[in-house]
């Protein structure tokens with residue numbers, strides 16, 4: 305039986321009106337810019353900023369080490385800086401960018417989801433997750449998102465504004481600090497992986513995200529010195545930006561949120577597909593693999609009777625294999641069950657058939673762990689829940 309549920313059968317998640325439909329937008333509602341921060345610059349830029357303020361340029365090295373290695377922004381911790389200059393230097397390059405608005409724990413304390421308030425009151429989320437062999441942070445790159453995916457709460461908020469590099473990197477510093485200080489169950493550990501899968505479409509905030517990738521990868525004191533292999537940038541399919549990223553010399557993993565192998569369904573499921581079709585997107589993803597040597601992840605949320613048909617698994621395998629073998633890895637993600645909604649989890653049997661079809665066709669496939677599913681798992685849901693609560697209290 306081939307039941308077909310369409311994304312348009314119901315108003316989008318979080319919609320305020322039953323007839324509401326997603327609207328794609330690249331324009332931010334707010335134009336405000338976060339205060340300038342050390343992490344917005346490379347080392348040369350930090351030196352120039354200090355010099356311009358009449359301070360010694362060589363202090364940039366020390367300050368960078370405090371931020372990226374010791375993970376502190378507190379002038380009291382910086383005894384190698386002259387007492388008389390500490391506050392001035394910190395005020396200039398280490399303004400407070402993010403403030404904790406809420407924190408929720410799940411998975412027996414191995415997952416912590418933070419809601420951060422930014423300087424202008426905008427809110428974003430990050431999720432820190434401990435696994436047996438790694439500790440991963442999922443960061444936000446925009447406040448809200450303009451991609452309007454109908455299954456995503458963030459998409460229904462629209463794009464408030466792009467984050468600055470400093471605002472992205474400070475999410476990472478705070479998470480590294482939390483991991484180091486034993487905030488996750490299992491004791492102190494080191495943050496090893498960063499995924500750009502929180503709020504926002506990272507490639508729609510391209511320059512800032514590339515700056516953040518440099519700060520993540522560059523060795524201390526310039527950055528955190530994380531391995532590029534452990535960093536993943538996820539996209540719904542901004543084809544020109546994928547091509548550009550492949551040439552940055554930053555061999556990070558690209559994750560494509562595909563969710564449908566046919567344009568007919570994907571046009572409704574991922575509105576940006578109206579601009580760049582599945583074929584163009586997979587061509588760009590394959591080119592990314594060829595240029596960087598990094599295998600591309602294909603993310604595929606399995607939604608009951610919408611995109612989980614065996615014929616779609618076959619079509620996906622054919623589309624991938626027609627471009628070569630071994631270049632992509634498919635991660636089917638079972639959706640959280642949402643009773644009464646069209647966005648609900650595939651049956652176990654459908655999941656198995658989908659995975660078997662891909663594997664039978666030689667496509668590497670791993671069902672992904674859905675961490676934090678008991679704490680408003682998908683991006684944007686925590687912010688929506690907190691906002692709702694605040695409105696109720698007003």
Ligand code: SF4
Pocket residue numbers: 449450451452453456457458459460502503504505540683
């Ligand atoms: S799924 Fe990602 S790209 Fe789509 S609206 Fe949500 S945050 Fe934006």
